[in-house]
Amino acid sequence: MALSREQLAMRVARELQDGYYVNLGIGIPTLVANYVPEEMEVMLQSENGLLGMGPFPTEEQLDADMINAGKQTVTAITGASIFNSAESFAMIRGGHVDLTVLGAFEVDVEGNIASWMIPGKLVKGMGGAMDLVAGAENIIVTMTHASKSGASKLLARCTLPLTGAGCIHKVVTDLAYVEINDGRFWLKERAPGVSVDEIVGKTAGEMIAPDVVPEMEF
Amino acid sequence: MALSREQLAMRVARELQDGYYVNLGIGIPTLVANYVPEEMEVMLQSENGLLGMGPFPTEEQLDADMINAGKQTVTAITGASIFNSAESFAMIRGGHVDLTVLGAFEVDVEGNIASWMIPGKLVKGMGGAMDLVAGAENIIVTMTHASKSGASKLLARCTLPLTGAGCIHKVVTDLAYVEINDGRFWLKERAPGVSVDEIVGKTAGEMIAPDVVPEMEF
Amino acid sequence: MSGFDKVVNTYDEALDGIRDGMTVIAGGFGLCGIPEGCIAQVRKMGIRELTVVSNNCGVDDFGLGLLLEDKQIKKMISSYVGENALFEEQLLNGELEVELTPQGTLAEKMRAGGAGIPAFYTATGYGTPVGEGKEVREFNGRKYILEESIVGDFALVKGWKADRYGNVIYRHTAQNFNPMAATAGRITVVEVEQVVEPGELEPAHIQTPGIYVDRLIQGRFEKRIEQRTITE
Amino acid sequence: MSGFDKVVNTYDEALDGIRDGMTVIAGGFGLCGIPEGCIAQVRKMGIRELTVVSNNCGVDDFGLGLLLEDKQIKKMISSYVGENALFEEQLLNGELEVELTPQGTLAEKMRAGGAGIPAFYTATGYGTPVGEGKEVREFNGRKYILEESIVGDFALVKGWKADRYGNVIYRHTAQNFNPMAATAGRITVVEVEQVVEPGELEPAHIQTPGIYVDRLIQGRFEKRIEQRTITE
Secondary structure, eight states: OOOOHHHHHHHHHTTOOTTEEEEEOSSHHHHGGGGOOTTOOEEEEETTTEEEEOOOOOTTTOOTTOBOTTSBBOOEEEEEEEOOHHHHHHHHHTTOOSEEEEOOSEEETTSOEEOSOOTTSOOOOOTTHHHHHHHOSSEEEEEOSBOTTOOBSEESSOOSOOSBSSOOOEEEESSEEEEEETTEEEEEEEOTTOOHHHHHHTOOSOEEOOSOOOBOOO | OOOOHHHHHHHHHTTOOTTEEEEEOSSHHHHGGGGOOTTOOEEEEETTTEEEEOOOOOTTTOOTTOBOTTSBBOOEEEEEEEOOHHHHHHHHHTTOOSEEEEOOSEEETTSOEEOSOOTTSOOOOOTTHHHHHHHOSSEEEEEOSBOTTOOBSEESSOOSOOSBSSOOOEEEESSEEEEEETTEEEEEEEOTTOOHHHHHHTOOSOEEOOSOOOBOOO | OGGGOOBOSSHHHHTTTOOTTOEEEEOOBTTBTOOHHHHHHHHHHTOOSEEEEOSOOOBTTBTTHHHHHTTOEEEEEESSOOSSHHHHHHHHHTSOEEEEOOHHHHHHHHHHHHTTOOEEEESTTTTSGGGTTSOEEEETTEEEEEEEOOOEEEEEEEOSEEETTOOEEOOGGGOTTHHHHHHSEEEEEEEESEEEOTTSSOGGGOSBOGGGOSEEEEOOOOOOOSBOOOOO | OGGGOOBOSSHHHHTTTOOTTOEEEEOOBTTBTOOHHHHHHHHHHTOOSEEEEOSOOOBTTBTTHHHHHTTOEEEEEESSOOSSHHHHHHHHHTSOEEEEOOHHHHHHHHHHHHHTOOEEEESTTTTSGGGTTSOEEEETTEEEEEEEOOOEEEEEEEEEEEETTOOEEOOGGGOTTHHHHHHSEEEEEEEEEEEEOTTSSOGGGOSBOGGGOSEEEEOOOOOOOSBOOOOO
């Protein structure tokens, strides 16, 4: 069965390591914060200028001057630092963030990602997404494997305008965990009860599947 | 008579305006701080990261962590700010310093300046001088008009390696105040008792002198 | 301290000299840390044909969105817009132009503008629509695009506290783009919640040194929250 | 907090992995704010053929000058050197190479290195020996040269206080190049006068966020004064 949003976040959380500085995009990526293993600590970077983002505030803590990149009111953890936008993106662009998790419309076998613009629809902007994908060595894209109409989002070539070129190596979809290398998708894990055939069938780009593909456990 | 070091500093100080942020080089330029008119305030920028440099410390105030760009122990005035070197040169390079005063070996009619390197002698480095001359709109060079052997320092073309190209418009020497425009030196003032002939005679580059050249008063 | 006293008492003085067609850089991220009083003044003065450089364009009835109501903005340079219906409407009408710029590139363009760096290379946007028409260059085997810096005729900045010399500190994440904006204006106007005397701010804590600030005004701020998220 | 605890207890641990031939960026201006303990450790380890990036090279018996005694430095990238006789001697002998870089360009090269900017344009050095062999480009009618960024295998940084997470603050003008150096090391080592607990430093006052810091050590410092100037 396809993974739930929570399971997607849980699977992504397995890529965390103790001491990681992590930037989580809006949507499912944000949920990853709920599944950090207990014995582990990670610090969340918010690109509007906060390293060490904490949970939402209580009514008493609520402060208009304390928001995250999604413009939600947040708190800062003990040991946080706050800085300006140029400094924040120096961190991001300079490759100092250990892991970035973000959603996408499409990825392809070259590691290209399209996540910000659908021609014909109103374009709201890329925000910090282009900086994040260009700056991080370690990015996990999380999205559904195919659209509601069944169109694959793992393509031979992205059809939408790109957010970044050649920068994606890891994708967690509701059906599978896939790596991208040497111009191909490599099927590494499948969602519980989902067959390799189904995954390969819903993958438009070339996909290599080993004889045995381990099933994710939750 | 040729100006003394103090008179050079006094003459330069007349270019100050109330509210100016000023960077003073080592040597005679440093003396300018002693001749700020009483009704005026200027703030001194030191390129190692201090805006609002104060006088040397007393024994009690002495602090190894508080130095100026000449590596001398200093103090900070009330309302000073302290920052890193990149920020300091952002100020300088970005043209935010109102006036820079520095010494030189040579200037020429194109506004070129040579102040950091004499081939054959050990080169100690340019420090912040190249950034200062490239960044400031308003620079005053102060130096002797000629070397001890009588060689002019106001040339048709600098002979020494440059510190900056086309950036100098005002020169205060021990003999004269000279402006540089349109590929010529323009004699604006002369030191008390120094004749126009002497000044022109000691200027190797083309110099325009009006019929009447006012004498500096001290 | 007359020469360094940047305080003005009215927004009329603060924005004196602003004209139709100018480029205005505004600090703020979403509705956080925006120069509310300056925006209101620009609206009141009816300045038009503005190019506004700011990460976002406010919402319909607050922030830079207010300038859309009277069609005062000709062009927005932003990383994320369209939190408001007027923006969409004017964009689709062709009344408004938008130059979408990645958030980090936008911050760096402002910083570079203030720092006398006319252009820099970044990997951000390479291979995307943002990179189209821009020079591509390889350094150490990786491709980068050339981005030019931004300076504004005016920079409108929201600080927390400032001393009369214009030394500014910001509060929490209301800092965001404000320090960069402050460096990049030919005339930089800072509005703060509290003006203090020189010496009250620790020299090492000052985030915008007064050298960047031309005019300082004490304002009042609504500080509207865009997304009120609470832990029960 | 294990994962973010950057504290090491010995300089052996602090500089573990440093090798002959590496590029080392060191903070400090003159003798102010220099990583004394790290320099002593590099000397003790006898690491050689180093390229050292630092605004100055200390004096004969202190600071980076100590590394000259055992001829550990192959090349210096600095804005101002020659405060010491050994430097001059080794330079004239051809035992030492020097790449003189304007002070502001040096600071910006380190910042750019840390910020993922591979190169930038600056007017500094155009038309001078510094500009020779570098690309010249005109923006808005003015000529600029292209300067590439610097990263180091190690960055050696002197802070005042840091919390265990590696969030650092600097004291007075001992800040200088240290924050830039901290961003530009593949491994960044910070030595401080005092290690404190997370939360003791105000988030907005932190000058080097811990994300840049790999190892943190509490040191002892002589803090020698290069030019003791006093008001009587």
